[in-house]
Amino acid sequence: DGGITQSPKYLFRKEGQNVTLSCEQNLNHDAMYWYRQDPGQGLRLIYYSQIVNDFQKGDIAEGYSVSREKKESFPLTVTSAQKNPTAFYLCASSGRGGDQETQYFGPGTRLLVL
């Protein structure tokens, strides 16, 4: 089955700890995105990557970091600098050309602070 997988489904972070959220896609998409979802605020873009080894900050990048070493993978690290990390994190990907704008989302990871 083609699609986007995110793991884990739930993640708990202790004070001062960095945690990494996994995102993998087998859709052969060039672009990948990370969003944060909070109640009543919609989806806010954290980071995005158009090609391997390149990524750009979104609207709320502070306290987060990413890497794009492989086309299929775009992990997100929530660092200790992110003071309010509790949220639902969504990864998405999109292709090129006429299908470029259609973003396909993974099932999400819910991050909770202990």
Next chain:
Amino acid sequence: QQQVKQSPQSLIVQKGGISIINCAYENTAFDYFPWYQQFPGKGPALLIAIRPDVSEKKEGRFTISFNKSAKQFSLHIMDSQPGDSATYFCAASSGDSWGKLQFGAGTQVVVTP
């Protein structure tokens, strides 16, 4: 600041009724307007999308109406069903933003039996 404003925040509609969700934008460079449907605990899924060269697009019971001069677009869900109960997000992007979507805040729709 939110580039796409969505209303209402929530709505309740009876089975068989019409659900209407509205979105407004300011950036005239936006040229792609999708709607996403999200069920609790799941990722959003594309429902329907429109470009500004048409004023209306219909797919089954879902219709997008687009008013370029007013910079507004809306989603109409006809003959609403309990299975339509979900959160709906409008979004917008421009061709020079390489797929970066600006999302509205979302509307929670509840369809009562």
